[in-house]
Amino acid sequence: MSSNVQFQYSFDATPQPLQRPVVRPDPNAPLFASEDALVASLSNNECIFQVKRTGDAHVMTFQVLQALDQCRDFRTLDEHVARVQTTIPGLENQRDAVKTVLESLVDRELLVSDDLFVSRLSDGRAARASKPLRAAFIRACDRPAQLDRLLASLADYERRFRSARHYVVLDDSSTEASIDRHRDLVREFARTTGCKVTFIGPAERQRLADKLAKALPAARAAIDSLLLPQPGATNFGGGRSWNLALLLSAGDRFVMFDDDHRLPLKRHELAASGLDLAPSRGAFARFFRNMEEALGAGEEIDADPFALHLDACGSGIGDLVARDAYKLDRESLRGLPLSRLTHLAPDARVLATMHGTYGSARSESAAWLYQLDAEGRADFTASREAYLANVEAQHLWHGTRQARLSSIAWFTPFAFDNSELLPCTNPLGRGEDALFSAAAHFCHPDALVLELPVAIGHVQEQSRRRSQRSLQASTPRLNHFATDYIQRQFGAFLASDPAQRLHLLAGIFRDLAGADEARRVTHLREYLNYVRADAIERLQQQFEAAANDSPIYWQADVRSIIDANGRALIAKGAPRLADWSDDIDPAGCAAALAREFNGLADQFDAWPALWSYAREQGERLLAGV
Known part of the structure; x- marks a missing residue:
């Protein structure tokens, strides 16, 4: 914090002739937003305004503070003046005085212009040096037909771009x-x-685990649980190959496919350049009658899809927004307060990049379909016949219109910057992608995920019935619970070393696992109640907004989902997560939570040493498989 109080502000209270606020904002005029700050009272008339970003302190009257409070969102100076005049008593006739004070706040950078905000992102920093691409990893599991199609699309890619990637x-x-x-x-x-292609099957995986255990014998149990199938385990284990990719690429960048993906990357007709900063705008969806139509949608991108992602992955935010594809313009900032843009900081970097999908949905539930915007909902419910097919989310396009930056990703990223320690994820269970992303943001608070306005083909081995799960009460999986638990810790700790932060996260998990049984049960109940209450609130908002233009069959299903969550909310059953058996009792839930969280804590604790050893080995670790 600055040791000097810088200056004092006040309005001239001399009565002025009546001036009506008339706003004709120039579309080319700069936009301004007030700094996010902490405020403490000094007297009945004055307060201290401490800027969160810098710690600098300023003394001002409460009336000026009120004016700043009305200028939180990026708007033109004339718009701010008019708003202050119409909302603060006694200033209706003082347009010139209000404008003078606001201009002085601009001079002191307490009202931040759009140009100043963007220039701060660069902050005189040199562009980050990008690490090389170690390899393109493909997670495969008992789906030869899917792997065959993916490899065929990669062969087409290699013939076109002659990139000679290592797979x-x-x-x-x-x-x-x-x-x-x-x-x-x-x-x-x-x-x-x-x-160059490397195949890592069970035998190769075992040899690699043995090599790691020989170098780090104390981590043998963690190595086996992180990388190898465990006897008796029945859960899906996509996290094992994820963890293996992290070790085999430690120190560099990598990209990752699932075996049911396929190139090319495509761009939807709704896609546009620039960054979408509005947190309320979600991804969009469009629906098709069959897989052939879904795979034929969109326009294939001209660029090398790997290069498109790698151009952004690992970049600093200032370097990113200087490019035409991700440029911040005034309209992208309009209406947003600086408090919602704190993730855009000079130290921030793109830790991972991702894209949407065309073909099958990426989720096991399709409940998110009931949160679509008006255009998406109209396509979703175009006819009853179409609706009954669309609820399975089997033939669609799901992606973003513009590139978006976020703290975590709920789906698997494509490109990863693994130049600094990235955390492991749970080797078992679905939702390993979101858990990894939350843990990565915990370890690297300034790191972000960039979602590009392109999509990759996604064709699962068989059609999946998502509607049954969608109509049930929301019951997250263990990895989703862990993801939400990590998000609650964001911003609470100060350490900068990612390894130290991962050890800290292990301690946080052990803290919950070590609570007594009653507290663990209570914590699970509170969590499930929150999830279900939130689902009810969002669905009711959707229902009210769409009541006049949505078909009765959509309304009936929304009511059913609300009712299912409402019944679960007041039920007295065990606080069961979706991975646990249907007949588990409260004590069993508490025991399962302790077991799962202690296991994750052990893996988090062992991981930094494993990753460091893998980084020291570099290419040799992969070459020796």
């Missing part, structure tokens, strides 16, 4: 037939493309 297939299949077929597909891909 690593991480095979976590459970059957010998799938493993053998995957190995054959990889050999054929290497033969036809000439690319």
Whole structure:
């Protein structure tokens, strides 16, 4: 904090002739927003205004503070003057005085212009040096047909761009037939493309785990749980290959596919350049009659899809917004307060990039379809026949219109900047992507995820019935619970070293696991009540907004979902997460939570040493598989 109080502000209270506020804002005029600050009273008339960003302190009257409070959102100076005049008693006739004070606040940078905000993002910093791409990793598991199609699309990519990427297939299949077929597909891909390809099946994975355990014997149990299938485990285990990719790329960047992805990347007709900073605008969805239509939608991008992502992955925010594709213009800032833009800081960087999908949805539930905007909802419910097909979210486009920056990603990113420690994720259970992203933001509070306005093909091995789960009460999985628990810790700790922060996160998890049984049960109940109450509130808002223009079948399902969550909210059953058995009792829920969180804590504690060893090994670790 600055040691000097800088200056005092006040309005001239001399009566002025009546002046009516007339606002004709110039569309080319700069926009201004007041600094986010802490305020403490000094007297009946004065207060101290401490800027959160710098700690600088300013003394002003409460009337000036009121004026600043009315200038929170980015708008033109004339708009701010008119708002202050019409909202603060006694200033109706003092347009010139109000404008003079606001101009002085601009001079002192307590009202921040759009140009100043953007220039601060660069802050004189040199562009970050990007690390090389270690490899493109492919998570495969018992789906030879899907892997075959992905490799065919990558072969087309290689013929077009001649990039000669290194591809690593991480095979976590459970059957010998799938493993053998995957190995054959990889050999054929290497033969036809000439690319370097590494296949890591169960035997190779075991050898790698043994090598890591030899170097770090104290971490043997954590290594096995992080990378290898565990006897008796029945949960989906996509996190094992995720963790393996993190170790095999430690110190560099990497990209990751799932076996049911396929190129090319495409751009929807709604896509536009620039950054969308409005937190209320979500992704959009459009629906198709069948998979053929979905795969034919959009326009293939001209650029190398890898290069498109790698151009942004690892970049500093100042460097990013200087590019035409991600430029911040005035309209993107209009109406937003600086308090909602704190994630855009000079130290921030793009930790990962992601894209949307065309084809199948990425989620196991389609409850999010009932939160679509008016245009998406109209397409979703175009006819009853279309609606009954669309509720399964099997043939659609789901993505963003403009590039967006966020603290965490709820789906699997494509490109990762693994130059500094990235955390492991839960090797078991769905939702490992969101858990990783939340833990990564905890370890790197200034790091962000960039979602690009493009999409990749996503074709699952079979049609999935999502509607049944969508109509049930919201019941998150363990990884979703852990994700939300981590988000509650954001901003509460000061350490800068990511390894120290990951150890701290392990301690936070052990703290909850070590609570007595009654507190664990209470915590789970409170969490589920919050999730379900939030679902009810958002659905009721959607219902009220769409009541006059939505079909009866959509309204009936919204009522059913609200009713299901309402019944669950007042039920006396066990506070069960979705991964746990239906017949579990409250004591079993408490025990499962303690077991799961202690296991995650052990993995978090072991991970920094594993990642550091992998970084020291560099390319040798992957070459020696």
